[in-house]
């Protein structure tokens with residue numbers, strides 16, 4: 001192992017440099033404060049590894065995303081969402097028997113407590129599905145007391161299964177509530193994604209016929225959103241979990257973080273932007289706005305903290321968008337606008353210099369809209385899929401003996417100590 005020397009005020013100290021199996025080495029500065037009395041300053045964690053993990057690896061410069069070593073393109077083309085969920089949680093692809101057992105276990109947990117339906121009725125009908133999801137998922141801890149003891153490995157596993165199984169039911173119920181239709185119970189004879197489609201778009205009055213192209217495209221979207229290393233919402237789940245909070249509460253925290261337009265809310269924002277652009281002739285106007293420092297407008301679905309190359313998930317979804325729209329016989333000018341925007345942006349010096357490429361959100365909204373989801377549901381679908389990654393990362397953290405409560409420090413720039421002034425003596 002090599003060491004890095006950090007010298008402050010002429011006093012040098014040695015800090016071990018650790019190597020992972022891929023990616024940059026890290027300087028272990030855990031003893032820096034004790035040795036020197038200094039903190040490091042890294043708002044936004046641009047140079048800070050917050051944990052050790054074996055789940056997901058991203059090479060942002062090359063545009064590579066691996067889950068447990070497997071490239072995302074191979075998983076999206078050849079695997080299924082449930083299999084990827086097993087992989088993320090357990091570290092290996094399942095054998096046939098393990099796969100069947102896992103499917104059975106997840107399927108057994110798809111229903112939610114009947115009283116949860118009453119819980120929905122407390123929300124306004126026009127509530128954003130993410131507001132409903134934050135509340136309902138957080139409330140799961142009030143319903144499933146027998147899987148909230150985080151120190152019991154068996155209870156942790158059951159909580160993972162419950163969350164993966166119930167998220168489609170919860171998201172579909174959020175949708176049904178917003179359109180005033182009755183909730184549908186899960187149908188365990190269907191695939192994970194087929195069941196979700198039926199609970200969302202089916203009605204009790206008639207059978208729901210699943211379109212296999214739609215089922216496959218949505219399953220791909222779920223796979224592509226399943227995990228993404230230590231992003232903002234995953235770090236939120238880990239930070240919440242580091243205090244010993246129960247997994248349902250932690251996932252609710254993750255959902256809250258995901259909601260923001262700079263993170264999971266970007267797919268909704270990207271489609272809204274494409275609709276606002278409306279037609280390819282208006283693209284230059286929006287490109288000019290994105291480049292104008294005085295205009296807060298950004299090209300939504302473009303740019304990424306880690307990818308400084310094409311987001312591999314966007315590549316898969318760009319192709320899937322064409323397939324779904326062709327199959328459904330939809331000719332959406334938004335897809336033409338998206339393709340043209342991508343072409344123009346990728347040849348523009350501003351975007352080239354700043355290495356801004358389409359991210360996963362650029363095309364996903366077009367597919368989800370073609371399937372029939374309102375834009376307000378997009379982030380809820382992202383949360384449904386990402387729950388798998390969140391819960392796998394939470395489990396990994398719980399099993400890590402080095403795990404401590406997450407407690408960043410700060411560079412304080414406020415007033416130094418001063419004395420209280422009674423109100424009648426203040427100017």
Ligand code: ACO
Nearest residue numbers: 262263264266290298299300301302303304305354359361
């Ligand atoms: N349009 C125009 N300019 C952009 C964009 C964009 N979409 N994204 C970044 N830039 C510019 C910034 O203005 C900045 O320019 P400067 O150096 O001249 O100040 C530079 O590129 C770097 O941008 P930062 O905001 O510092 O990069 P950061 O890594 O913090 O942000 C983020 C990444 C939030 C994703 C950003 O690219 C963005 O806002 N994109 C649009 C929202 C989006 O699509 N989010 C989805 C992310 S993927 C996900 O969460 C699943």
